[in-house]
Amino acid sequence: xxxxxxxxxxxxxxxxxxxxxxxxxxxxxxxxxxxxxxxxxxxxxxxxxxxxxxxxxxxxxxxxxxxxxxxxxxxxxxxxxxxxxxxxxxxxxxxxxxxxxxxxxxxxxxxxxxxxxxxxxxxxxxxxxxxxxxxxxxxxxxxxxxxxxxxxxxxxxxxxxxxxxxxxxxxxxxxxxxxxxxxxxxxxxxxxxxxxxxxxxxxxxxxxxxxxxxxxxxxxxxxxxxxxxxxxxxxxxxxxxxxxxxxxxxxxxxxxxxxxxxxxxxxxxxxxxxxxxxxxxxxxxxxxxxxxxxxxxxxxxxxxxxxxxxxxxxxxxxxxxxxxxxxxxxxxxxxxxxxxxxxxxxx
Ligand code: SF4
Numbered sequence: 001x002x003x004x005x006x007x008x009x010x011x012x013x014x015x016x017x018x019x020x021x022x023x024x025x026x027x028x029x030x031x032x033x034x035x036x037x038x039x040x041x042x043x044x045x046x047x048x049x050x051x052x053x054x055x056x057x058x059x060x061x062x063x064x065x066x067x068x069x070x071x072x073x074x075x076x077x078x079x080x081x082x083x084x085x086x087x088x089x090x091x092x093x094x095x096x097x098x099x100x101x102x103x104x105x106x107x108x109x110x111x112x113x114x115x116x117x118x119x120x121x122x123x124x125x126x127x128x129x130x131x132x133x134x135x136x137x138x139x140x141x142x143x144x145x146x147x148x149x150x151x152x153x154x155x156x157x158x159x160x161x162x163x164x165x166x167x168x169x170x171x172x173x174x175x176x177x178x179x180x181x182x183x184x185x186x187x188x189x190x191x192x193x194x195x196x197x198x199x200x201x202x203x204x205x206x207x208x209x210x211x212x213x214x215x216x217x218x219x220x221x222x223x224x225x226x227x228x229x230x231x232x233x234x235x236x237x238x239x240x241x242x243x244x245x246x247x248x249x250x251x252x253x254x255x256x257x258x259x260x261x262x263x264x265x266x267x268x269x270x271x272x273x274x275x276x277x278x279x280x281x282x283x284x285x286x287x288x289x290x291x292x293x294x295x296x297x298x299x300x301x302x303x304x305x306x307x308x309x310x311x312x313x314x315x316x317x318x319x320x321x322x323x324x325x326x327x328x329x330x331x332x333x334x335x336x337x338x339x340x341x342x343x344x345x346x347x
Contacts, residue, residue, distance in 0.1 A: 004063070006062070006063055006064050006065050007020070007063065007064050007065070008064070008065045008068050008089075008134065008136035009034070009038065009060075009064040009065065009066060009136070010038070010066075010067070010068055010135065010136035010139045010140055010143070010179065011134055011135045011136040011175070012179075013175065013178050013179055013182070014031060014032070014035050014179075014182055014184060014185070017031040017034060017035060018031040021034070024059055024063070026056055026059075030052070030056065032184055033049070033051050033052060034049075034052070034060070035182070035184045035185055036184055037049045037051070037052075038066070038143075038185075039143070039179075039182075039184070039185040039186045040184070040185075042143065042146065042147055043066070044066070044067075044147075045066075046060040046061045046064075046066065047061075065089070065136075067140050067143070067144070068088070068089065068134065068136035068137045068139075068140040069086040069087065069088065069094075069137060069140040069141065069144055070086065070087045071084060071085075071086055071144050071148070072085045072086060072087050072093070073085040074148060075333045076333070077329070077330040077331070077332050077333040078332055079329055079330065080100050081097060081098065081099050081100070081329040081330030081333070082097070082098040082100075082145075082148075082330075083095055083096075083097050083098075083330060083333050083334070084096045084097070084098070084141070084144065084145055084148070086140075086141065086144065088113070088133075088137060092113045092130055092131070093113075094110040094113055094133065094137070094141075094162070094163055095110060095162065095163060096108060096109055096110060096141045096145060096162055097162065097329075097330060098145055098149075098155070099329050099330070103156065104156050104157055105149070105153055105154065105155050105156050105157070106155075106156065106157040106158070106159055107141070107142060107145055107155045107157070107158055107159070108159050108161050108162045109138060109141050109142070109158060109159065109160050109161075109162050110133065110138075110141065110162035110163035110164055111132070111133055111138060111160055111162070111163070111164040111165070111166040111168075111169050111172070111173055112129060112130075112131070112132050112133055112163060112164025112165065112166075112168065112169050113129070113130035113131050113132075113133065113163065113164070114127040114128050114129045114130040114131075114163065114164065115127065115128075115129055115163065115164045115165055115168075116128065116129035116165070116168065117165050117168075117198050117231070117232065117233050118232050119198060119218075119220075119230060119231045119232075119233075120229070120230050120231070120300075120301075121220075121230065121262060121264065121293065121299070121301055123296065124163055124164070129164075129168075132164075132168070132169040132172060133164070133169065133172060134172055135172045135173075135175035135176040135179065138172065138173065138176035139176050139179050139180060139186075142155060142158065142180060142186060143186075146186075156192060157192045157193070157194070158180065158188060158192065158193045158194070159193075159194045159195075159196065159216075160173065160193075160194070160195040160196055161194075161196040161216070165197065165198055165200065166195050166196070166197065167195070167197045167200040167203035167204065167207060168200060168203075170203050170206060170207060170210075173195070174207070174210045174211055177190075177193060177211050177213060178211070180193070181193070181211075190211065190212045190213050190214075191214070193213040193214065194213065194214040194215070194216050194258070195207065195213050195214070195215060195216065196215075196216035196217070196218060196258075196260065197215070197216070197217060197218065198217075198218045198231055198233050199217060199218070199231070199233055199234065199237050199242045199245075200233065200237065201237040201241050201242060201245045204245045204246075204249055205245065205248065205249070208248075208249045208250045209250075212250070212252060214255065214257075214258070215246075215249055215251065215257050215258070216257070216258040216259070216260055216289075217242070217246060217257060217258070217259050217260065218231070218260045218262075219259045219260060219261050219277075220260070220261055220262050220264075220268060221234075221268050221273070222239070222273060222276035222277040222279070222280040222281075223239075223273070223276055224238050224239050226267070226268060226273075227239060230264075230267075230268075239280065243280060243281075243283070243284060246284045246286075247283060247284055251285055255285070256285040256286050256287045256322070257284060257285065257286050257287075258286070258287055258288075258289055259281065259286055259287070259288050259289070260289050260291060261277065261288055261289065261290050261291065262291045262292075262293050263290055263291065263292050263293060263303075263304050263308070263309055263312060264293050264301045264302070264304070265293070265301065265302035265303055265304040265305075265308070266302070266304075267301065269304040269308050269309070269312055270312075271311055271312060271315050273312075274311075274312045274315035274316055275315055277315075277316065278315065278316060278319040278321065281321070286321070286322075287321075287322035287323065287324075288316060288321060288322065288323040288324075289323075289324055289325075289326045290309065290312065290313060290316075290323060290324070290325045290326065291325075291326050291327075291328060292304060292309055292325070292327065292328075294328045294331050296334075309325060313325060
């Protein structure tokens with residue numbers, strides 16, 4: 001008989017774990033103890049679980065991988081943003097970015113190695129898709145970063161805006177969200193989790209029925225011709241379909257969908273284009289984040305002048321829209337939106 005490969009235990013929801021412990025001859029309630037040890041006590045070795053029998057600890061040691069990621073490097077920017085480089089079990093690498101904004105500590109998660117969508121302003125677009133991350137590889141980004149922060153600082157918010165298009169890896173992302181929000185696990189509130197999509201329309205409704213997280217949409221243009229040029233996904237799911245899917249998304253009362261709009265000098269930053277944006281979003285409960293582009297080496301785009309940025313914002317203000325200018329963080333360590341190199345940032 002061949003050797004049974006160890007499982008990555010962070011792929012398992014509590015229900016899966018209950019089935020697994022029963023299958024190896026343990027009592028069902030042991031799954032809760034295991035869950036609490038992994039996510040509540042942040043153990044690094046099954047030997048630390050004094051509440052489990054020695055025999056069970058041995059089974060866990062030989063039958064499971066406790067972590068899916070190896071931390072390779074942490075870099076800290078002048079603004080205290082921290083970029084984490086992780087190696088996966090097959091040697092591929094991903095990055096996560098922690099953005100401190102006390103009392104918030106927001107962790108930007110990757111969902112894929114690379115990305116197939118090829119947005120023109122994003123470094124990952126040049127990389128192509130290497131593979132999807134597993135739920136364990138998503139969950140472990142949170143565990144590893146929390147471990148690095150120690151007991152004094154807790155991650156408060158999660159955003160799926162790192163490397164990859166999360167809706168192109170929906171099953172693993174939803175599974176990871178179930179684990180991250182389990183009260184016996186890391187116990188994140190759904191209200192503190194935001195998923196950003198470039199606009200995979202069919203998966204938006206699947207997400208809405210699977211889990212009540214906040215939705216953000218990377219928009220970047222309010223006209224089809226320009227958006228298709230900047231974001232090829234728009235050729236498959238043009239704006240009319242995208243906005244309809246946003247209207248139908250089950251956004252909780254008093255919540256809004258966030259629309260991300262990277263301002264690119266001379267491309268999408270004209271007041272006329274701001275007026276198009278107002279028209280496009282008039283039927284959606286929305287707020288807009290304007291993100292002045294961070295030029296990176298080899299990029300053909302530039303950052304607009306402060307005057308142009310403020311003039312664009314003013315058009316939206318006058319239309320009573322909720323709009324903020326959000327500067328990318330961590331630019332000096334390549335952690336800003338669209339700058340990650342092992343990965344990228346889905347802006
Ligand atoms: S912006 Fe997001 S969806 Fe577009 S290529 Fe980059 S990672 Fe992919």
